[in-house]
Amino acid sequence: MAATALNLFSHNGLADPSADLARNTVYLKLQLHAFGNSKKVNAARVNLGAADKKLFRISKTLLDSMTLVAIRSFDGKTRDIIYDRCLPFDTGVHFVPLTLIEAVESELRERRDMRQELIKQFLSEYPALCRDVSERLKEHYNAADYPTLDEVERSFGMSWQFISFGVPHQIEAIAPAIFAEERAKAAAELREAAGDIQQLMRSTLSELVAHLRDSLTPGADGKRKRFFDTTVTHLTDFLRYFDDRNVVRDSELKQIVDQARSMLHGVDVEALKNTDAVRQKIQRDMSDIATRLAPMVTRVPSRAIRLVAQD
Numbered sequence: 001m002a003a004t005a006l007n008l009f010s011h012n013g014l015a016d017p018s019a020d021l022a023r024n025t026v027y028l029k030l031q032l033h034a035f036g037n038s039k040k041v042n043a044a045r046v047n048l049g050a051a052d053k054k055l056f057r058i059s060k061t062l063l064d065s066m067t068l069v070a071i072r073s074f075d076g077k078t079r080d081i082i083y084d085r086c087l088p089f090d091t092g093v094h095f096v097p098l099t100l101i102e103a104v105e106s107e108l109r110e111r112r113d114m115r116q117e118l119i120k121q122f123l124s125e126y127p128a129l130c131r132d133v134s135e136r137l138k139e140h141y142n143a144a145d146y147p148t149l150d151e152v153e154r155s156f157g158m159s160w161q162f163i164s165f166g167v168p169h170q171i172e173a174i175a176p177a178i179f180a181e182e183r184a185k186a187a188a189e190l191r192e193a194a195g196d197i198q199q200l201m202r203s204t205l206s207e208l209v210a211h212l213r214d215s216l217t218p219g220a221d222g223k224r225k226r227f228f229d230t231t232v233t234h235l236t237d238f239l240r241y242f243d244d245r246n247v248v249r250d251s252e253l254k255q256i257v258d259q260a261r262s263m264l265h266g267v268d269v270e271a272l273k274n275t276d277a278v279r280q281k282i283q284r285d286m287s288d289i290a291t292r293l294a295p296m297v298t299r300v301p302s303r304a305i306r307l308v309a310q311d
Contacts, residue, residue, distance in 0.1 A: 260285075
């Protein structure tokens with residue numbers, strides 16, 4: 001699809017929830033690039049005994065850099081932040097609720113500045129890292145694998161843009177049949193995405209609630225199970241951003257979210273770890289919510305997407 005400022009779905013009579021999705025979101029395209037830190041090694045140069053070398057794909061690490069590891073970890077956290085605020089559409093592309101555009105933009109600008117400081121540190125270390133690895137790789141060292149400092153700097157990048165997808169209206173005057181066909185394709189894609197988001201929101205809440213319930217349920221030996229802070233924080237984060245992310249206006253799920261918020265209001269992690277009365281109450285509450293959610297999760301979304309950051 002081509003990018004356009006026009007809203008493709010404003011006049012085509014789409015029924016909810018896809019019409020709500022079109023009205024309440026824009027697309028965010030996020031790109032993160034970093035120095036590639038591996039290189040294939042010719043299997044013929046490695047002693048593999050009598051094994052068929054065609055069956056091996058061998059690579060070497062170019063640089064032993066904790067700063068580069070930190071940059072990649074930082075990028076992972078940036079993606080997690082986007083997962084927490086936005087809704088998935090395709091690889092590198094998310095639906096952004098209109099109510100969160102300013103917050104997302106501010107967060108990304110701040111993280112770009114922080115990322116640049118890490119990159120500057122890596123660039124200052126790069127010459128010494130190259131000297132060190134030349135000694136460690138021995139005969140597998142190849143100077144051609146190591147670009148100049150300027151080239152390395154250009155290999156890093158972080159960019160994003162908010163866009164609205166549609167079919168350029170210039171096509172309508174030139175080829176109305178093609179315009180109508182492409183518009184129908186885009187509308188169908190949006191309907192599919194809206195259905196996926198509704199089911200994903202429901203299934204994600206169901207999983208988070210069930211995880212908290214199970215973590216608070218004693219084991220077969222009657223003892224407490226090990227309890228992680230993220231068991232609560234992932235759920236409370238979902239509840240915190242739900243109203244912004246409920247762009248398909250799922251009223252049934254909204255009722256359950258409000259109930260869960262009420263049940264967890266004022267409850268902290270330490271109480272869930274150490275206070276039996278609190279643990280038992282929240283365990284019962286989560287069981288009730290899980291029962292209500294079960295019939296609402298009717299299918300697995302067709303897209304391989306997730307809503308919460310992984311531990």
